Amino acid sequence: MSAVLQDQDSLTRGVATTRALPGQEHLLTPAALAFLTDLHRTFEPRRQQRLEARRVRQAQFDAGTLPDFREDTAPIRAGDWRVAQIPNALLDRRVEITGPTDPKMVINALNSGANCYMADFEDSTAPTWDNLLTGQRALGKAVAGTLDWMAPDGSKHYVLKPFGEQAVLIVRPRGWHLDEKHVRVDGVPMSASLFDLGVFAFHNARALAAKDRGPYFYLPKLQSMEEAALWNDVLSHIESALGLPDGQMKVTVLIETLPAVFEMDEILHALRTRIAGLNCGRWDYIFSYLKTFRRHRDRVLPERAQVTMTQPFLKTYSELLIHTCHKRGAHAMGGMAAQIPISGDESANHRAMERVRADKVREVGAGHDGTWVAHPALIPLAREVFDTWMLGAHQQVVLRNDVRAKSDAELREALLKPSLGTITRAGFENNVEVCVRYLAAWLDGNGCVPIHWLMEDAATAEISRSQLWQWLHSDPPVFLDDGTPIDFTLLERALIGLPSKLADRMQLPGGERINEAIELLDSLTHADTLEDFLTLPAYARID
Numbered sequence: 005m006s007a008v009l010q011d012q013d014s015l016t017r018g019v020a021t022t023r024a025l026p027g028q029e030h031l032l033t034p035a036a037l038a039f040l041t042d043l044h045r046t047f048e049p050r051r052q053q054r055l056e057a058r059r060v061r062q063a064q065f066d067a068g069t070l071p072d073f074r075e076d077t078a079p080i081r082a083g084d085w086r087v088a089q090i091p092n093a094l095l096d097r098r099v100e101i102t103g104p105t106d107p108k109m110v111i112n113a114l115n116s117g118a119n120c121y122m123a124d125f126e127d128s129t130a131p132t133w134d135n136l137l138t139g140q141r142a143l144g145k146a147v148a149g150t151l152d153w154m155a156p157d158g159s160k161h162y163v164l165k166p167f168g169e170q171a172v173l174i175v176r177p178r179g180w181h182l183d184e185k186h187v188r189v190d191g192v193p194m195s196a197s198l199f200d201l202g203v204f205a206f207h208n209a210r211a212l213a214a215k216d217r218g219p220y221f222y223l224p225k226l227q228s229m230e231e232a233a234l235w236n237d238v239l240s241h242i243e244s245a246l247g248l249p250d251g252q253m254k255v256t257v258l259i260e261t262l263p264a265v266f267e268m269d270e271i272l273h274a275l276r277t278r279i280a281g282l283n284c285g286r287w288d289y290i291f292s293y294l295k296t297f298r299r300h301r302d303r304v305l306p307e308r309a310q311v312t313m314t315q316p317f318l319k320t321y322s323e324l325l326i327h328t329c330h331k332r333g334a335h336a337m338g339g340m341a342a343q344i345p346i347s348g349d350e351s352a353n354h355r356a357m358e359r360v361r362a363d364k365v366r367e368v369g370a371g372h373d374g375t376w377v378a379h380p381a382l383i384p385l386a387r388e389v390f391d392t393w394m395l396g397a398h399q400q401v402v403l404r405n406d407v408r409a410k411s412d413a414e415l416r417e418a419l420l421k422p423s424l425g426t427i428t429r430a431g432f433e434n435n436v437e438v439c440v441r442y443l444a445a446w447l448d449g450n451g452c453v454p455i456h457w458l459m460e461d462a463a464t465a466e467i468s469r470s471q472l473w474q475w476l477h478s479d480p481p482v483f484l485d486d487g488t489p490i491d492f493t494l495l496e497r498a499l500i501g502l503p504s505k506l507a508d509r510m511q512l513p514g515g516e517r518i519n520e521a522i523e524l525l526d527s528l529t530h531a532d533t534l535e536d537f538l539t540l541p542a543y544a545r546i547d
């Protein structure tokens with residue numbers, strides 16, 4: 005037996021998949037499992053350290069500490085350095101479509117005319133074993149150019165456009181906090197991040213590198229430069245294991261946690277040989293603001309609809325991101341407006357589209373190099389706005405030095421500034437409805453659904469869930485704008501009223517799991533501590 009095979013043999017000892025679906029063996033071959041085992045054994049201790057560091061930091065926030073720029077990394081912020089050159093395929097990213105990875109979505113997104121497609125195993129995917137394997141297979145076939153899909157009623161055959169006309173593929177694995185329970189190594193579940201990125205890279209990295217297409221990844225929910233350094237080491241390790249040049253795999257990091265906004269230079273620096281940009285993941289960012297300040301009565305946010313990008317803490321975050329990226333030669337990507345096309349009501353649709361347009365105008369005017377859309381029908385609108393305002397492939401010349409003219413202390417104050425606004429009964433009840441409907445869909449395997457014509461995914465639902473918890477546990481209490489105290493009686497009333505409000509519940513995504521979703525929301529809101537992520541307890545209930 006060759007040394008490599010012996011090595012593979014020892015690596016596959018100790019790894020087990022806990023479910024077997026038809027065809028899985030083509031994806032999780034012995035060589036692929038050996039590759040995943042090696043990733044797990046090399047990086048799992050560091051992942052656990054990083055998760056522990058998050059817990060320690062949150063305990064400090066709970067005790068009253070406020071996030072701040074780090075003293076120990078001041079030389080990185082003051083230093084004169086730039087990130088490595090951005091590859092040609094990622095130079096023009098003015099419109100990126102995002103979405104889950106089922107075969108039809110993948111084909112529609114790659115054919116959509118967007119510059120890039122972020123294939124999402126994260127916020128918009130419920131990570132059932134079937135979804136993950138189906139998604140990995142679809143992406144593998146897309147890379148090979150062989151993906152097609154027939155509508156179940158035979159009415160439409162979906163095929164890919166030629167490679168040169170497709171959107172550039174970028175894959176988003178799940179975040180560091182999640183386990184992949186279906187793959188256990190040495191008796192413990194492996195990291196979901198390492199599973200998603202590892203399986204995709206193992207099967208597709210060489211083919212993509214040969215086409216000068218990376219592979220490219222979006223990295224979610226980072227909280228510190230040490231987490232970025234961990235990703236950098238994982239990617240270097242994979243490059244070396246697959247025989248790829250160092251720095252071949254490029255990443256874009258989502259800045260979508262409050263702690264991370266204070267370490268954007270440091271995150272770029274930790275990944276400087278492979279980072280192409282940062283992105284404003286606004287929905288998780290709002291969730292992170294809520295979570296970071298879950299015990300801070302003076303920073304309670306108004307109802308979700310009032311927390312728009314013009315609130316000072318969000319405006320400052322996006323402008324500082326633009327300044328930081330452009331100073332370092334990276335792209336500053338915008339984010340996602342939640343409005344989607346409304347069919348059957350022209351004037352409501354017009355209003356929704358105008359809101360998307362205003363959001364994109366704000367982004368390009370502030371200096372972003374590109375933006376996200378949730379739906380193919382929004383691509384022409386976003387493209388028109390960026391084509392009109394942005395003269396080249398990007399606008400890195402827009403330095404936004406005005407943002408950095410402020411002192412660290414002033415910037416910090418703006419980044420943390422409490423928001424003005426109110427909480428209405430409708431806003432409270434909407435949070436309850438969104439949580440229940442989203443959780444029901446997620447438990448049923450659907451991670452992204454339209455609710456009241458807004459795109460709802462794990463990040464947007466987290467805002468609703470953490471707001472409810474914060475309002476209900478606030479001491480002194482929080483009140484609705486009509487003077488009603490927010491308490492568990494109010495929650496119970498909203499929950500009792502829900503089934504009649506959702507008269508057509510069986511027609512809704514996950515309708516059969518509404519009662520289970522209510523039960524889960526009830527336990528999440530009654531818990532003494534805000535659960536870190538709703539997907540953690542929900543994951544225990546799927547598959």
Ligand SMILES: CC(=O)SCCNC(=O)CCNC(=O)[C@H](O)C(C)(C)COP(=O)(O)OP(=O)(O)OC[C@H]1O[C@@H](n2cnc3c(N)ncnc32)[C@H](O)[C@@H]1OP(=O)(O)O
Nearest residue numbers: 102103109112113127128287340378379452453454459463
């Ligand atoms: C906070 C964040 O993390 S944002 C990133 C994560 N969120 C996302 O990626 C949002 C992805 N978007 C979606 O999943 C969907 O657009 C939804 C759920 C919001 C709306 O879905 P639907 O109501 O099914 O949309 P609709 O019926 O209008 O779809 C029309 C067509 O567009 C396609 N489509 C809709 N959204 C997408 C998309 N994001 N990518 C590719 N195709 C899409 C549908 O597949 C459908 O195709 P068909 O005509 O061939 O059947």
Ligand SMILES: O=CC(=O)O
Nearest residue numbers: 285286287288463
């Ligand atoms: O991932 C994006 C976000 O807004 O959250």
Ligand SMILES: [Mg+2]
Nearest residue numbers: 127285288463
């Ligand atoms: Mg997010």
